[in-house]
Amino acid sequence: MTGLRTRIAGVAAAAVFAFAGQALAQGAAPPDTVAAIRARGSLVCGVAINAPGFALPDSRGEFRGLDVDTCRAVAAAILGDATKVRFVPNTAVQRFPMLQSGELDILARNTTWTLGRETSLGLAFAGINFYDGQGFMVRRSANVTSARQLDGATVCVQPGTTTELNLADYFRTNRMRFTPVVIESVEEIRAAFVAGRCDAYTNDISSLASFRATRTTDADSFLLLPEVISKEPLGPTVRKGDWRFFDIVRWSLYAQIAAEELGVTSANVEELARTSTNPDIQRLLGRSGDLGRSMGLNNDWAVQIIRQVGNYGEMYERSITPIGIPRGVNNLWNNGGLHYAPPIR
Numbered sequence: 001m002t003g004l005r006t007r008i009a010g011v012a013a014a015a016v017f018a019f020a021g022q023a024l025a026q027g028a029a030p031p032d033t034v035a036a037i038r039a040r041g042s043l044v045c046g047v048a049i050n051a052p053g054f055a056l057p058d059s060r061g062e063f064r065g066l067d068v069d070t071c072r073a074v075a076a077a078i079l080g081d082a083t084k085v086r087f088v089p090n091t092a093v094q095r096f097p098m099l100q101s102g103e104l105d106i107l108a109r110n111t112t113w114t115l116g117r118e119t120s121l122g123l124a125f126a127g128i129n130f131y132d133g134q135g136f137m138v139r140r141s142a143n144v145t146s147a148r149q150l151d152g153a154t155v156c157v158q159p160g161t162t163t164e165l166n167l168a169d170y171f172r173t174n175r176m177r178f179t180p181v182v183i184e185s186v187e188e189i190r191a192a193f194v195a196g197r198c199d200a201y202t203n204d205i206s207s208l209a210s211f212r213a214t215r216t217t218d219a220d221s222f223l224l225l226p227e228v229i230s231k232e233p234l235g236p237t238v239r240k241g242d243w244r245f246f247d248i249v250r251w252s253l254y255a256q257i258a259a260e261e262l263g264v265t266s267a268n269v270e271e272l273a274r275t276s277t278n279p280d281i282q283r284l285l286g287r288s289g290d291l292g293r294s295m296g297l298n299n300d301w302a303v304q305i306i307r308q309v310g311n312y313g314e315m316y317e318r319s320i321t322p323i324g325i326p327r328g329v330n331n332l333w334n335n336g337g338l339h340y341a342p343p344i345r
């Protein structure tokens with residue numbers, strides 16, 4: 001009995017040692033991410049380089065988008081200030097090593113939650129901030145109206161993505177051939193497509209829509225084909241192991257979803273925090289229970305998120321509606337969509 005316990009303790013100690021050793025070797029942040037964020041006074045958030053609607057600096061250099069706001073909500077919860085975020089743009093290939101090495105606290109970069117990413121990369125997905133799917137865009141002049149007509153096409157695709165794998169699956173399943181044109185940079189891949197170096201451009205549909213929305217003069221020369229060939233649930237990702245930080249990221253997003261369901265907005269949150277008699281609202285806004293403190297935060301954590309960043313619907317309207325994607329599956333569950341926050345109690 002004692003022998004077994006010692007052996008288990010030994011294995012556990014070795015595992016901890018190996019993890020610490022690896023963390024040190026990689027120059028990782030200390031395992032207590034929240035303490036590191038507080039000491040630094042900011043959250044470090046990895047985002048896409050050029051993803052209008054998700055992450056892109058505006059003309060004043062201020063980052064805007066749904067992924068940007070997902071990080072701002074976490075900063076509001078931990079630091080009480082949604083502006084205390086350092087955004088670090090990265091490519092699809094760079095993103096996971098940057099998070100693993102501790103260069104980032106959190107990755108919010110159009111990143112699809114998959115089993116393999118969660119089990120083999122040491123990363124955990126804290127939630128889903130956008131339900132996406134993969135599609136194809138073609139030049140209208142090609143006279144193609146369905147992806148099934150793409151047999152023999154050259155297809156532009158970004159490496160290190162689920163996109164690359166789904167593309168191969170789709171063509172194999174439909175017994176069609178294709179030639180990939182693999183380009184890491186989003187600007188270069190789009191330039192290649194516009195210049196006719198590939199017949200089709202495949203990506204998350206949100207990205208194809210934002211590409212077209214940002215074509216000011218020739219948007220009509222591009223056509224999004226009707227097929228949706230995959231499920232791409234996108235969401236914020238953190239390193240496994242620091243579960244307190246994971247909880248905060250997960251419940252910051254759920255707080256925004258629950259707030260929309262409860263009708264709590266950036267405009268009315270302060271008043272509701274004072275006056276609401278709805279028990280769900282009182283718990284969400286820290287007027288009853290000790291939910292913030294149970295995560296090591298102030299009990300007004302969700303008030304800060306909603307006041308400074310808004311509820312999920314406000315975040316969507318601000319960032320995604322302008323690129324022309326209707327709420328659809330990104331509606332709340334009780335409005336025909338998929339967003340559903342577990343009870344905040």
Ligand SMILES: N[C@@H](CCC(=O)N[C@@H](CS)C(=O)NCC(=O)O)C(=O)O
Nearest residue numbers: 048049050092111112161162186207
């Ligand atoms: N969701 C896919 C694709 C992610 C991806 O890289 N998407 C493109 C389209 S949204 C992107 O972020 N491009 C912008 C950029 O590279 O800055 C994945 O997780 O592998």
